[in-house]
Amino acid sequence: MSLSKCFEILTKYFPSFLLGIRTTLIVALTGTLIGLLIGLLVGGIRAIKLDKTASKTNKIIKAVIDGILKIYIEVFRGTPMMVQAVFIYYLVYTNIVRWDKMFAAIFVISINTGAYMAEIIRSGIQAVDPGQNEAARSLGLSAMQTMMNIVLPQAIRNAFPAIGNELIVNIKDSSVLMIISITELMFQSNSIAGTTYRFTETYFVTAMIYLFMTSISSVILNAVEKKINHTRTSLPQSDTSIESIVIAKKGADHVNN
Amino acid sequence: MSIIEVKNVRKSFGNNLVLSDISFNVEKGQVVCLIGPSGSGKSTMLRCLNLLEDIDEGEIIVLSQDINKISDINSYREKVGMVFQQFNLFNNMNVLDNCVLAQMKVLKKERKEAEMIALEHLDNVGMKDFAYAYPSTLSGGQKQRVAIARALCMNPEIMLFDEPTSALDPEMVGEVLNVIKDLANKHMTMVVVTHEMGFARDVADKVIFMDDGLVLEEGKPQQIFNNPQNERTKQFLSRVLQADL
Numbered sequence: 001m002s003l004s005k006c007f008e009i010l011t012k013y014f015p016s017f018l019l020g021i022r023t024t025l026i027v028a029l030t031g032t033l034i035g036l037l038i039g040l041l042v043g044g045i046r047a048i049k050l051d052k053t054a055s056k057t058n059k060i061i062k063a064v065i066d067g068i069l070k071i072y073i074e075v076f077r078g079t080p081m082m083v084q085a086v087f088i089y090y091l092v093y094t095n096i097v098r099w100d101k102m103f104a105a106i107f108v109i110s111i112n113t114g115a116y117m118a119e120i121i122r123s124g125i126q127a128v129d130p131g132q133n134e135a136a137r138s139l140g141l142s143a144m145q146t147m148m149n150i151v152l153p154q155a156i157r158n159a160f161p162a163i164g165n166e167l168i169v170n171i172k173d174s175s176v177l178m179i180i181s182i183t184e185l186m187f188q189s190n191s192i193a194g195t196t197y198r199f200t201e202t203y204f205v206t207a208m209i210y211l212f213m214t215s216i217s218s219v220i221l222n223a224v225e226k227k228i229n230h231t232r233t234s235l236p237q238s239d240t241s242i243e244s245i246v247i248a249k250k251g252a253d254h255v256n257n
Numbered sequence: 258m259s260i261i262e263v264k265n266v267r268k269s270f271g272n273n274l275v276l277s278d279i280s281f282n283v284e285k286g287q288v289v290c291l292i293g294p295s296g297s298g299k300s301t302m303l304r305c306l307n308l309l310e311d312i313d314e315g316e317i318i319v320l321s322q323d324i325n326k327i328s329d330i331n332s333y334r335e336k337v338g339m340v341f342q343q344f345n346l347f348n349n350m351n352v353l354d355n356c357v358l359a360q361m362k363v364l365k366k367e368r369k370e371a372e373m374i375a376l377e378h379l380d381n382v383g384m385k386d387f388a389y390a391y392p393s394t395l396s397g398g399q400k401q402r403v404a405i406a407r408a409l410c411m412n413p414e415i416m417l418f419d420e421p422t423s424a425l426d427p428e429m430v431g432e433v434l435n436v437i438k439d440l441a442n443k444h445m446t447m448v449v450v451t452h453e454m455g456f457a458r459d460v461a462d463k464v465i466f467m468d469d470g471l472v473l474e475e476g477k478p479q480q481i482f483n484n485p486q487n488e489r490t491k492q493f494l495s496r497v498l499q500a501d502l
């Protein structure tokens with residue numbers, strides 16, 4: 001393998017690589033984001049604990065929904081994304097609608113990521129101490145309000161490293177989506193290698209590009225994580241607005257005499 | 258009429274019968290202390306009052322309604338404040354927001370009004386200067402005072418305390434008990450599960466001794482502490498009062 005040949009391939013086919021990078025990033029980023037939304041929804045629903053006083057019907061409905069979500073998670077985590085991609089693409093293409101490949105790719109990577117995210121979010125939720133949940137409920141907040149305002153924000157914070165890791169995984173694993181011929185980096189590399197017959201050099205360049213994208217992503221993710229953790233532990237800034245708010249009613253209107 | 262009436266309440270967790278037959282009343286403005294050995298079902302009883310647990314048999318009437326038959330649990334809960342042993346502050350928000358959240362979401366107050374009410378209650382418990390602090394930066398006693406203020410912000414008619422000082426370092430117990438005493442002086446109706454016998458003696462209008470899921474004895478503090486009738490009350494008190502020395 002010659003490095004100069006690598007460089008030559010990179011410069012000569014730069015536009016093709018660039019298209020590959022662009023497609024890969026679009027698929028990986030949107031897939032991770034939509035996957036996160038799916039994960040929040042699915043993980044959130046799975047983690048909701050009904051009141052002990054909830055009605056039988058509600059308990060049954062919840063159990064059925066939980067069962068369906070569990071199957072979704074198991075199926076998508078238990079089969080290769082490459083298989084999911086071809087199967088779903090052709091299933092829809094031949095039976096429902098001749099859909100766009102790019103759209104199909106984003107669809108597949110999103111629901112695949114969603115299955116992983118659901119479990120990440122669920123364990124993030126379980127790591128939030130249940131006492132806060134009870135305190136919120138004892139103040140009259142509903143299960144949903146408690147989830148949105150107290151539990152999920154902390155769960156996302158807990159789970160941030162794992163969520164970020166999904167992005168990195170998706171940058172790499174979106175390569176299997178070449179199976180449905182979208183112009184992501186792996187697909188582009190295959191065509192370049194096919195024209196140059198320089199397989200080693202071409203795929204070396206490809207590997208370096210992937211490494212570059214994942215490294216940049218981890219640097220960014222680490223910076224974001226630091227920032228999140230910083231706001232959690234930062235000491236209070238003195239805020240003069242406390243003093244400026246006039247306490248209108250002194251005394252105790254909360255006391256029931 | 259009593260503000261809380263607990264009638265023949267029975268409750269088990271699986272095969273574990275925790276409350277076998279509990280009855281007692283709380284009058285408006287009264288401070289009632291629940292005492293008893295560990296595992297006797299005090300927390301469970303308190304949690305039933307706030308519908309964090311449901312009961313198997315019996316009746317709990319609070320504010321003239323059978324609480325196990327009400328459909329809108331959340332609007333019931335807003336009237337009954339609860340303070341926990343472990344404080345349970347919301348770690349993702351500062352002290353002020355801890356006190357503001359439920360006012361806005363449940364009582365539908367404007368942020369400005371909610372903040373004023375919050376600051377007033379925080380001031381009463383001596384925590385106004387910490388309004389913008391996050392819970393992780395506070396001591397246990399400070400957290401518990403915030404938790405009390407947070408509950409009071411809902412303008413509850415009844416306050417429930419489950420061992421509010423048991424998780425505190427000894428030097429912080431006083432500051433929290435003082436806040437609760439203040440509330441007693443303002444005639445807040447309170448049910449307090451506590452191991453602080455001195456507090457129960459000074460503040461309670463009524464002391465209820467529970468063991469094995471039964472109310473074994475109840476009465477005025479002087480009566481329970483100075484002249485207990487039940488053999489097990491005597492044993493329990495001699496144990497804890499000795500430990501206090």
Ligand SMILES: Nc1ncnc2c1ncn2[C@@H]1O[C@H](COP(=O)(O)OP(=O)(O)OP(=O)(O)O)[C@@H](O)[C@H]1O
Pocket residue numbers: 270273275293294295296297298299300301302
């Ligand atoms: N959610 C639960 N599930 C199963 N068992 C429970 C649950 N909560 C409490 N128990 C059991 O109920 C019994 C009474 O517990 P409870 O917490 O009410 O006692 P307590 O009087 O508050 O004791 P302590 O002074 O230690 O707080 C214990 O045996 C406990 O193990």
Ligand SMILES: [Mg+2]
Pocket residue numbers: 299300301419420
């Ligand atoms: Mg207890």
